[in-house]
Structures are given as structure tokens and as C-alpha cells.
Amino acid sequence: MSVTQLLSLSSVSKEFPGVKALDKVHFDLNEGEVHAIVGENGAGKSTLMKILSGIYKKDSGEIIYRGKSVSIPNPHEAQKLGISIIHQELNLMPHLTVAQNIYIGREDRRIGKVFIDNAKLNNNVLQLLKELDLNLDPKAIVGELSIAKQQMVEIAKAVSYRGSVIIMDEPTSSLTPTETESLFKIIRNLKASGKGVVYISHRLEELAKITDRITVLRDGEYVKTLITNQSSIPEVISLMVGRKVDQDQRPTSRNVSSETVLKVEGISDRNLLRDISFELRKGEILGFAGLMGAGRTELARTIIGADPKTAGKIYLHGKAVNIKQPSDAVASGIGYLSEDRKRFGLLLIQDITFNIILSSIPKFSKLGWLKIRPAGGVARDAISQLKVRTPSENQFVKNLSGGNQQKVVVGKWLTRNCDVLIFDEPTRGIDVGAKDEIYRLLTKLSEEGKSIIMISSELPEILRMSDRIAVMCNGRLTGILENKDASQEKIIEYATKFSDNSVVAH
């Protein structure tokens, strides 16, 4: 069987002011192949994709597409060549139908090219969906579909251009295991029909299941291309970070003090949370596990007063506190680090110093006057303590990688000197190496006497970090396990205690 090469990049480089984002990178893709690009944040994956899809222009190097040297000056040209990209953040119009989204800008017209031929549109889409074996209604409103279905719409849209290269950026980041399986089925169909798929993912376990080859990038440089069934996850990880990383770990048994710092008693909210009680001890990491929609983020937001509670009390150091809005929580020393850092954690268009002092501005001011000089010093200390990779404290936060942005958020709460820190998915979207740093940081914080609630959907992470593990299901707390008694199986058992149908009022 001969292999036809679709795409080949050689010595592609791209520089941004002060950063060499890509340095002589190689990559190639064959027909009917799924080729993964992996690397830590900042390794150059997104830059490479953006060059392929015409969003950025390469500084040097060559792109060969179907045997011809091409330039890709803009996204439209990429599409014309047959390169489609499915971004991590889906780009769909929520109020339009599936069919309208797929053919937006390319609708068939009738009667003097004024009116859109809806019947033909829906028919075409139906054909397309059948071809891809996707179970979707062309007339369904996209905003009412699940994320997984919306992603199918994106895939159908990409295929509708009849291109031969489809780039998928973190396609499984918001999918459940079942949904991921059906995505893989679709990808296998695409493969069978001769398309080439560029697959980008942080979830390394997936690579073995779906990819044929894996190209590793590190710090903008090409490291190596592996053949998937001749390599292992630890090998990929060590290539990504340039050293060996342990996979399955448990915390060394630690002496957590018996002093209760935070006590939550009978919290409920209007929609989901029912009568949740737990205690958090000084220097403890309390993991919160559960399926998506179990109510963990809602619980965190209710505790800090971002969303209203309908019942329940919160005690800090034995005293009842009345938390009605986030500023009350911050004043009591509770900091919340959202899973969506960009939306709920950072001022992206401001510099690191500004972000670090944001929750402590009263500390850096006197009678309404800012004391800017000490703020810069504190920011520099935080940068070196947390090992934020940045040229200076004046760097805009939007120019930092995900891991470094997360460290800035942590720096903000450390500067505020909070006793209780609620981390919601602290390593989401962060690469393996930076993850390790975040884990070390959490451990260090707890050893310094901070009490930490860590919400996470990754069970290995929960088991690795938590002293105790609280498991939620359908808005209830179904169990709190000591780490030594916990296992992935046990957590899942508690996390599925009430399946949707068997919830009984009591």
C-alpha cells in the first residue's frame, strides 16, 4: 500500500516580539492518518496550527501541500486548499440551525440570488450528516445542543469544505468518556475516507487510541516524531518535558492538624445543591471529585457568595460568617481560583503587577492613594517564588502561557494572604510539566498552613493530591473518603450514586 503525503512542513519558523514561537519545525501528514502534535503550553502547537490555517504567516520555512509549495496568507486560502480547523473554543452561531451554521456564507440562493434555498440547504446537510454517520437534525438550533453535538457540527462543517486536512485542537477537552468514544468513531470514519487529521490534545491516554504518529514539540523546537504503536505515554511525557515524570502517585502521609478552619453546614441553593456539610482542616487538601454537573463549581461559587444560597451556614475558625458577596469571602480570607481563568480570574489586558495586587489593593494603599512601588516589588517576589516565566512584571497577562497565567492567579491570592484557597480544576489546559509545578505549589501551600479545596475531574490528580476526598453527585455530597481508603473505582461508585432516574426525594 503506497502512502500519499498530503502535507509537509520543513524548517518552519515564526518569531513574535521577544519570543521565538517556532524554530525550524518539521511536520508531515499522510492521507488516512491521524498525526498528533503534543507539547507543553508554549511549545508552539497553537502557533503551528495558526500558520497552517492562515491566521499567522510563517517567517521562514516551506509548506508543501499535495506536492506543491504553497503559501497560506489567510484563513480563506487555507480553506480553498482544503485545510480546515476546529478550534478548542467552538465558533458557532448559537441562534442559527445546524444547517445554517454549516453552510454559513455559502448558501444556495434562488430567485435572483436574494433568497436562501432552505430546502436545498437542509437536504445537502442531511446528505453530509448521513455520509459522516452523525446523528443530528439539520434544523436543530445549535445553542440547544450539547457541547459534544456542537462539536459534531464543527466537524461536519470542516468536512463540508471537502478539504483533505482537518486540524482538531483539544477536541475532547469538554467531552464525557462516551462522547469521546463517538468522536473517535467519527475520526476513524474520516481516516477511512482518506482525510488527514492533525490532532492536538493534552490528554495523552487518548493518543494511543486514536493516533498513528505523534510529533513532540518543546519550547518552539521540533523534538521527535514517534510511531504511536511503538511508543509509550511515559516516553512521550519525558520527551515533552525533557525529563522523567511519575504518573501514579499518592501523597506521602502527612500530619494534617485537627484544627477546623472552614465549616460548611447544610448549604443548598435554588437549583442543584442540597444540604451539603463538610469541614476543612488547617493545612489540608480536600479534593472534590464528581462527574460534570455534579455541582462542585456551584458549591464553590455559593461558598464565596458569587451565587446566592437558600440555606446553610459557613463558619471560619469556629465563628459564623455572613458571606453575601465575593468581597465578604475575600475579607474573611477565602480565595477562589476559577476553572475559567480568563473569564473569572484575570485582567488579560493588564500587566502582572496589576493582577497580583488586584485582591489586595487596600493593602497597597493609604487613604485612597496607591503605593505603586511596593506593589512592583511584591509582584517580582511572586514571579520568582512561583517561577512565572516572563521577561518582567510589566508583561501583559494575555501574553503568558496557560500555566503561567494560573501562577499569576495563585500569586494574587497569596498576596492577599488567604487561609482558605478553593482551586477549581487548577490544571485544566495546563501541560504536564507545568502541572507538576502546580502540584508542588499546592503541597507547599498546604504545608505552610493554607487549607485547600481542590475541585478536579481528573481522578489521578485527586488521588495524588488530596488528604481526603469529597465526592459529589447530583448536587449532593455522597461521601468523604480518606485518601488511603480511596481508589478510582470507589470514587466513581460514589460519584454515580444517584443516577438520573433513581433520585428519590427524602
Next chain:
Amino acid sequence: MAENKSSNKVSAFVRREIGRVAALASLVVIFIFFAIMRPVFASWDNVSGGILMSTTVIGLLAIGVTFVIITAGIDLSVGTSMTLVAVIVGKTVMAFDLSVWSGILLGMLVGASLGAINGILITMLRLPPFIATLATMKGAQGLALIVSDMKPVLFATDVEGWDQIAQGNIIPNFPNGALILFVAAIVGSIILNKTVLGRYTFAIGSNPEATKLSGVKVNRWLIAIYALCGVYVGLAAVVLTSRLGSAQPDLGLGYELEAIAAVIIGGTSLFGGKGTIGGTIIGALIMSVLINGLRILELQQEWQYVVVGVVILLAVYGDNLRRRRAGDTTV
């Protein structure tokens, strides 16, 4: 290492200030153009009496609006609020025989209250700033007519020294109105850059949700920011009555758009989180220099409007281009 750091600082400074530098350069170019075309344009009489004096009212309003726009808000009510403040101050000063200083203070207080009402509507009722201030714009317009009984309030000549607020010369040959504008701009710039209020103005404009979750009482600060904008509106009202010698109940509508234009020409982002008072003053000056110069060139009024429209487009387009080149996608 140290060298690297200082070059970083320099490049950061250039990046931060390039908008203002460009605006200032265009102001100078426009000025020189008119001065060459008509030497009388550059005479101190024209500069102080013509350009600076006509910048004062719009400039004061624009300083206030700058704060609001940096929060990613908008205040459409500043024009008619100024009118309402003017007639209230006029009536009150006459009724209670107030001094100049009490009159000025009263104007700033009434302005602050009107601004606070905007802030309360936006935060407590969660109205979009555009809608809330559109409503108060119409409300203030009506109230100004009601309070004044639709007649000009002729009070300024009865109060000793009222005309001197704008037209006197504490500094010889330099009108007080312009002095007030520059002092108010410096104070505004200090508030924006050196105080907690200013810092929260930028924070709210950059990301209100993250600011709130960081423990900042966003609503309270927003009300304070709109009230501060109102203080500048009050000051503008006082200066306007001093120049005109009376409070005119039908004058003020339309000033809000001139003020917003000055802010935008000065490089403040309508999307919030970025902006300077210095830029705003330059923006206001560019507009008055243009209007004044075009008038001296005897260009018809209707064409003056067209030119100002084109300048607004060019200013914002130029700003976009610069930012895009600097790799800044957040307009």
C-alpha cells in the same frame, strides 16, 4: 541584565504611550497647517480666546466621560445633565444669594448626585449604561426646562465675580477657564493613575467578573466612578454659565457626543480597560483646533462637521492599525 531591564522598560513605555504620542503629533501638525495658511490663527488672542476657551466645557465633560469609558461604560447624559446643573445652580444662587465658591461647590455636588443616579441605575437595576444614561439624558433635558420654566436663568451678572470663573485671568493673558481645564485634567490624571478609584476603574473595564471575584465591591465603585464623572459635569456647568452669563435650558444636548468623540480621538478604548486623561485633552484640543481653523479658513459650517467626522474615523482607524501591528488584538 540591567541593560535588558531598562530596554524592556523603554519599549514598554513606547508601547504604552505611542497612542498619545501619535495624537499629540497630529495636533501639532494640524496646528502648524492652519498657522501657515492663516498666520492670525497662531496669534495668542486666537489661541487663548478662541481655541482654549472653546475647549473648556467639552474638555471638562470629556475628562469625566474618560473614567466611564475606561470601565467599558458610556455616559450619554453629560450634556443635558450639565444643563440641569446649570439651571439648578442659577436658581439656587439667586434664591439664597450664594457666593461664587458656594456656587461652584453646589454645581459639583448636584453633578455628582446626577452621576450617582446613573451609577445606581446601572448597578442596582442592572441596566446597560447606554440605556440608563439615554434615559437620564432625556430626563435631565426635561427637568432643565421645567426648573427654568423654559426661560434662560439670568443670574451670573448679579453674582459678583461669577463671570471671572471662566473669563478672569489669574495668570495674565491666560483665561481662567483654560486654567480650570488643565488643573482639572491634572487632578483627573492623578485620580486615574495614583488612587484606588483609578485602579478599580481600569480593573472593572478589563474584566468586571474577575474583579468582583477578587473581592472588589464593583457596584459601589461603579457608582463612585459615575459620580466622579458627574463632578466634572458640574464643573463644566459652572464654567459654561460663567462664559454665557446665564444658564440656558436648551443648550447642552449634543455636548455628550462631542465629549465622547474627544475621548475616542484621545485613544481611550470603547471596550474598556485602557485610556488616559492626557489623550482625552489632546482629543478635545484637536477638535477645537479643527473647528477654529476651519472657521478662520472660512469653510462653511456644514463642511466643518464633515471634516470632524473624517478625523474621528482616521483617529480610531490609525489606533487600530498601530495596535494590530503591535500584535494586540484587543482593540
